[in-house]
Amino acid sequence: MALDSKIPEGKLQEKWEEYKEHAKLVNPANKRKVEVIVVGTGLAGASAAATLAELGYKVKAFCFQDSPRRAHSIAAQGGINSAKNYKNDGDSVYRLFYDTIKGGDFRAREANVYRLAQVSTDIIDQCTAQGVPFAREYGGLLDNRSFGGAQVSRTFYARGQTGQQLLLGAYQALERQIGLGNVQMYSRHEMVDVVIIDGKARGIIARNLITGKLERYFGHAVVLASGGYGNVFYLSTNAMGSNVTAAWKAHKKGAYFANPCYTQIHPTCIPVSGDYQSKLTLMSESLRNDGRVWVPKTREDAKAIREGKKRAEDIKEEDRDYYLERKYPSFGNLCPRDIASRAAKEACDDGRGIVPSGFGVFLDFADAIKRLGIDTVKARYGELFPMYQNITNEDPLKTPMKIYPAVHYTMGGLWVDYELMTSIQGLYCLGEANFSDHGANRLGASALMQGLADGYFVLPYTIGNYLSAEIFTKAIPTDHPAFEEAAKAADERMKKLLSINGKQTVEDIHRKLGKIMWEYCGMARNAEGLTKARKLIQELREEFWKDVKVTGDQNDFNPELDKAGRVADFLELGELMVIDALNRNESCGGHFREEYQEQGEAKRDDANYLYVAAWEFKGVGADPELHKEDLKYENIKLQVRSYK
Numbered sequence: 001m002a003l004d005s006k007i008p009e010g011k012l013q014e015k016w017e018e019y020k021e022h023a024k025l026v027n028p029a030n031k032r033k034v035e036v037i038v039v040g041t042g043l044a045g046a047s048a049a050a051t052l053a054e055l056g057y058k059v060k061a062f063c064f065q066d067s068p069r070r071a072h073s074i075a076a077q078g079g080i081n082s083a084k085n086y087k088n089d090g091d092s093v094y095r096l097f098y099d100t101i102k103g104g105d106f107r108a109r110e111a112n113v114y115r116l117a118q119v120s121t122d123i124i125d126q127c128t129a130q131g132v133p134f135a136r137e138y139g140g141l142l143d144n145r146s147f148g149g150a151q152v153s154r155t156f157y158a159r160g161q162t163g164q165q166l167l168l169g170a171y172q173a174l175e176r177q178i179g180l181g182n183v184q185m186y187s188r189h190e191m192v193d194v195v196i197i198d199g200k201a202r203g204i205i206a207r208n209l210i211t212g213k214l215e216r217y218f219g220h221a222v223v224l225a226s227g228g229y230g231n232v233f234y235l236s237t238n239a240m241g242s243n244v245t246a247a248w249k250a251h252k253k254g255a256y257f258a259n260p261c262y263t264q265i266h267p268t269c270i271p272v273s274g275d276y277q278s279k280l281t282l283m284s285e286s287l288r289n290d291g292r293v294w295v296p297k298t299r300e301d302a303k304a305i306r307e308g309k310k311r312a313e314d315i316k317e318e319d320r321d322y323y324l325e326r327k328y329p330s331f332g333n334l335c336p337r338d339i340a341s342r343a344a345k346e347a348c349d350d351g352r353g354i355v356p357s358g359f360g361v362f363l364d365f366a367d368a369i370k371r372l373g374i375d376t377v378k379a380r381y382g383e384l385f386p387m388y389q390n391i392t393n394e395d396p397l398k399t400p401m402k403i404y405p406a407v408h409y410t411m412g413g414l415w416v417d418y419e420l421m422t423s424i425q426g427l428y429c430l431g432e433a434n435f436s437d438h439g440a441n442r443l444g445a446s447a448l449m450q451g452l453a454d455g456y457f458v459l460p461y462t463i464g465n466y467l468s469a470e471i472f473t474k475a476i477p478t479d480h481p482a483f484e485e486a487a488k489a490a491d492e493r494m495k496k497l498l499s500i501n502g503k504q505t506v507e508d509i510h511r512k513l514g515k516i517m518w519e520y521c522g523m524a525r526n527a528e529g530l531t532k533a534r535k536l537i538q539e540l541r542e543e544f545w546k547d548v549k550v551t552g553d554q555n556d557f558n559p560e561l562d563k564a565g566r567v568a569d570f571l572e573l574g575e576l577m578v579i580d581a582l583n584r585n586e587s588c589g590g591h592f593r594e595e596y597q598e599q600g601e602a603k604r605d606d607a608n609y610l611y612v613a614a615w616e617f618k619g620v621g622a623d624p625e626l627h628k629e630d631l632k633y634e635n636i637k638l639q640v641r642s643y644k
Contacts (some may be wrong), residue, residue: 003256003415003417003423003612003614003627003628003629004417005109005111005417005418005629006417006418006419007109007111007418008111008418012110012111012114012634012635013114015111015114015115016114016115016118016119019418019461019462020461023461023462023464023465024464024465024468024469025464025468026464026467026468026471028056030471031055031056031057032056032057032058033471034057034058034220034221034467034470034471035057035058035059035060035218035219035220035475036052036057036058036059036060036219036220036221036222036223036463036467037059037060037061037062037203037204037217037219037221037222037223038052038059038060038061038062038223038225039062039191039204039222039223039224039225039226039246040062040063040071040224040225040226040227040246040431040433041061041062041063041068041071041171041174041185041225042068042071042072042073042167042225042227042431042451043071043073043163043166043167043170043431043448043451043452043455044225044430044431044432044433044450044451044452044454044455045061045063045068045071045223045225045226045430045431045455046061046068046071046167046170046171046173046174046455047170047173047451047452047454047455047456048223048225048430048454048455048456048459048460049061049174049177049183049455050170050173050174050176050177050183050455051173051455051456051459051460052459052460052463053174053177053180053182053183054173054177054182055460056182057182057467058182058184059177059182059183059184060183060184060186060217060219061174061183061184061185061186062186062189062190062191062204062206063186063187063188063189064187064188064189064190064209064241064562065187065188065241066187066188067187068167068171068174068185068187069167069168069171071167071227072227072238072239072242073163073166073167073448073451074161074163074164074167075163075237075238075239075282076162076163076447076448077160077161077162077163077164077282077284077286077382077384078147078155078157078160078162078284078285078286078444078445079145079147079155079156079157079162079286079444079445079448080123080124080127080155080156080157080162080166080445080448080449080452081096081120081147081150081154081155081156081443081445081446081449082096082120082121082123082124082154082156082449083095083096083117083120083121083154084121084124084142084144084154084156085152085154086141086142086143086144087144087152087153087154089152089153090152091152091153091154093114093117093118093120093121094117095150095152096117096120096154097113097114097116097117098636099149099150099443100113100116100117100437100438100443100446101113101439101633101636102149102641103148103149103336103438103439103441103442103443103446103589104411104438104439104440104441104442104443104589105338105439105440105441105588105589105602105604105641106439106588106604106606106610106631106633106636106638106641107259107262107439107440107588107589107610107612107631108436108437108438108439108631109436109437109612109629109631110631110632110633110634110635110636111418112418112436112437113437114635115453115458116437116449116450116453119453119456119457119458120449120453122456122457123449123452123453123456123457124142124156126452126456127166127169127452128142130169130170130172130173131169131172132158132165132166132168132169133158133165134156134157134158134165135156135157135158135159142156143156143157144156144157145157145286145289145380146289146334147285147286147289147334147443147444147445148285148288148331148334148335148336148337148340148443148444149331149334149335149336149443149444149643150334150443151330151331155286155444155445157286159379159380159381159382159383160284160286160381160382160383160384161382161383162448163448166448166452170452170455186206186217188208188209188210189206189207189208189209189215190206190207190209190245190562191204191205191206191224191226191245191246191249192205192206192207192214192245192249192490192565193205193249193253193486193487193489193490194222194246194249194250194253194424194427194486195216195482195483195486196253196254196424196482197476197480197482199424199425200424200425200426201219201221201222201424201425201426201427202218202219202220202222202426202476202482203216203217203218203219203222203476203478203483204216204217204219204222205217205483205486205487205490207490207562209557209559209562210557211555211556211557212553212554212555212556212557212558212561213555214487214490214491216478216483216487217478218475218476218477218478220426220467220470220473221426221427221428221463221466221467221470222426222427222428223428223429223430223459223463224246224247224250224414224422224427224428224429224430224433225429225430225431225433225451225454225455226243226245226246226247226433227242227431227432227433228242228244228409228410228413228432228433229242229243229244229247229260229410229412229413229570229573230242230263230407230408230409230410231243231244231566231570232244232513232514232517232570232573232574232577233263233407233514233517233518233522234278234510234511234513234514234515234517234518235272235277235278235279235280235406235407235514235518236279236280236406236407236408237266237269237279237280237281237282237406237407237408238279238407238408239279240278240279243566243569243570244566244569244570244573245565245566245569246433247413247414247429247433248569248572248573249569250414250422250424250427250429251414251617252617253424254423254424254616254617255414255415255422255423255424255427255429256414256415256422256423256614256615256616256627257412257413257414257415257576257614257615257617258412258413258414258415258434258435258612258613258614258615258629259411259412259413259435259440259580259612259613260410260412260573260576260577260580260615261412261521261525261577261578261580261581261584261591262410262411262412262435262438262439262440262441262589262590262591263407263409263410263411263412263521263522263577263590263591264337264338264407264408264409264410264411264441264442264590265337265338265341265405265406265407265408265522265523265590266282266285266337266341266405266406266407266408266409267285267293267337267340267341267343267344267403267405268282268283268284268285268287268288268340268363268403269281269282269283269403269404269405269406269408270283270388270391270392270402270403270404271355271357271359271360271402271403271404272357272359272404272406278507280406280407281387281391282406282408283363283384283388283401283403284381284384285337285444285445286380286381286384286444287363287365287381287384287401288333288334288340288363289333289334289380290365290367290368290372290377290380291333291363291364291365291368291400291401292322292325292333292363292364292365292367293322293323293324293333293340293344293361293362293363293364293403294320294321294322294323294361294362294364294400295320295321295323295347295348295352295353295354295361295362296315296319296320296321296352296354297319297320297321297352298319298352299350299351299352301315301319302351302352302353302354303351305354306353306354306355306356306358311399312354312362312364312399312400313399321347321352323343323346323347324340324343327343327644328643328644329644330643330644331643335643336441336443336444336643337408337441337442337443337444337590338440338441338589338590338592338602339601339643340405341405341523342523342524342592342600344361344403344404344405345405345523345524346600347361348360348361348404353404354402355402355404359404360402360403360404361402361403361404362400362401362402362403363396363400363401363402363403364400364401365377365396365397365400365401366400369397374397377397378397385397388401405523407518407522409432409442409447410432411435411438411439411440411441411442411589411590412435412577412580413429413432413433413434413435413436414429414433414434414435415434415435415612415614415629416428416429416434416435416436418462419462419463419465419466420434420436420454420458420459420462421462421466422434423614423616425466426466426470428459428462428463430451430454430455430459431447431450431451431454431455432447432450432451434454435612437450438450439588439589440588440589440590440591441588441589441590491554493565493568494554494561494565495554496545497548497550497561497564497565497568498550498552498553498554498561500545500546500547500548500549500550501549502546502547502548502549503547503549504543504544504547504548504549505548505549506548506550506560506563506564506567507563509540509543509544509548509567509571510563510567510570512540513537513540513567513570513571513574516533516536516537516540516574517533517574517577519533520532520533520536520578521533521574521577521578521581523592524592524593524594525581525591525592525593525594526593526594526595527582527593527595530578530581530582531582533578534575534578534579534582537571537574537575537578538575538621540571541571541572541575541620541621544567544568544571545568548564550564572620575621576615576624579615579623579624580613580615581593583613583626584609584613585605585608585609586603586604586605586608586609587602587603587604588602588604588609589602602641604640604641606638610630610631610638611628611629611630611631612628612629612631613626613628614626614627614628614629615627
């Protein structure tokens with residue numbers, strides 16, 4: 001089955017304007033009759049809820065944290081891309097569009113990416129007007145820095161806390177609408193199912209995480225902005241609560257899940273230090289502007305460092321391998337994340353890792369400090385240096401940082417069309433929860449860009465096209481059979497989890513799943529390992545439902561029960577990720593199949609895999625059905641992705 005992405009006709013540069021000029025509208029009086037549910041209040045969700053409420057819709061917003069300010073968007077420290085060309089270094093909307101398509105290894109939808117590049121310029125104006133304290137040059141203009149995968153400076157930043165500052169801007173806009181009564185805010189509520197009536201999304205079932213009660217909410221449309229699924233790996237840079245439950249429940253109700261195997265491994269994280277760890281800490285990619293990545297040239301020197309017999313400072317300049325600068329001279333330390341991550345793995349697999357586990361490389365600021373002075377370097381990166389020192393007890397201004405790749409962002413997600421609607425009518429998906437803009441690899445500083453583009457500038461136009469036909473739909477009572485059925489299923493699932501009373505904790509099972517995923521579906525995959533992983537995941541899922549121990553009561557505050565539901569969903573998603581990786585017999589971006597490489601670089605197969613893989617749920621453990629959306633590149637030429 002071919003998927004209809006609803007891409008407008010006409011020239012690429014004119015598609016979005018053409019769409020807006022012909023989209024259906026809802027007049028202000030009718031907007032007051034329409035209710036929209038927004039699940040998730042990170043950058044995408046908060047900006048969408050605030051903007052829809054400003055337009056006049058009645059909005060119900062949900063987050064499982066105690067405040068929207070705690071959304072994981074705050075962890076995106078480095079910056080946000082925009083084609084403003086303030087540096088006058090040759091940037092343009094087209095260059096941002098091309099860099100994003102190339103960065104994603106030619107596996108993203110052209111029209112969506114071009115629209116993203118177009119609205120990127122509006123995002124900066126919007127956020128500046130909201131008071132986001134972007135860094136400025138001496139003359140007063142907003143400053144820019146470089147990020148991976150680009151040869152221009154287009155990344156706007158607020159020291160080392162860009163995500164937090166952008167979220168505060170969106171949060172204040174949301175709080176204003178809450179104060180005006182246009183948004184009802186439900187914090188500490190987790191969506192546990194979506195309600196479908198006559199083929200349309202009409203509401204959600206949410207668990208009140210304080211009382212434990214299941215609650216029902218109607219909406220003329222439902223918007224999911226619930227983030228990515230990187231925590232399927234257990235160890236990741238995601239917040240501990242980040243999960244796939246909202247998107248996965250939608251998938252099980254008929255929403256297609258696209259490209260789940262596209263997982264981004266971020267090259268700049270603090271290495272794992274022991275089995276006790278439950279998450280990893282990201283060191284922003286922005287550090288690679290001034291930091292140089294290296295390992296010793298010889299295994300002997302690396303071993304001496306691992307054993308504490310030598311320090312980084314003891315290795316002479318001529319005995320260091322600045323491998324990114326050596327292998328990718330055009331981009332150097334600012335090559336894209338997937339390439340930098342694989343290069344680090346290659347160096348460590350060669351026995352030249354510099355931490356006791358063998359999995360770590362140096363990120364060295366000595367040259368930048370000599371060139372710019374220590375105060376300038378410290379000022380550029382805000383709290384990043386103190387954060388590293390607090391975690392490792394090492395001062396990165398005196399000795400190089402130790403870093404290694406870790407799971408960070410997921411490019412896959414629910415399939416959406418040009419309007420950001422899933423394959424379920426009236427169900428929309430924004431930000432990292434959808435698949436639409438990044439292809440097989442996301443460039444740094446593009447997550448914040450997409451989240452705010454979707455919430456502020458795309459959905460508010462496209463949702464009207466659907467809601468214009470819903471103005472005569474009366475609010476459906478939440479005792480409707482579809483609500484009853486969804487609430488009953490959620491209730492029975494929780495009762496079952498509590499009744500198992502096995503011997504293993506939820507954490508035990510999750511850690512086992514993470515090891516399977518990292519080993520066989522992580523930085524490198526192959527058919528044999530993926531086939532083995534599917535069987536192991538199926539066995540682990542069976543083990544979970546027979547031997548997990550969930551304590552506490554259902555109708556009470558019970559974080560362990562909440563976690564159990566999320567891990568149960570990860571156990572199902574993990575299998576789909578493996579299936580998708582097995583199906584894609586090529587290497588592209590973050591999906592690196594060892595059988596398909598050329599001189600260590602990813603080898604694409606455009607003849608057979610130039611498509612979005614959108615999977616339809618057919619039952620737990622059953623083979624899902626593959627639907628393909630063919631990718632057509634009319635404005636760029638497909639070519640081997642090279643950063644050399």
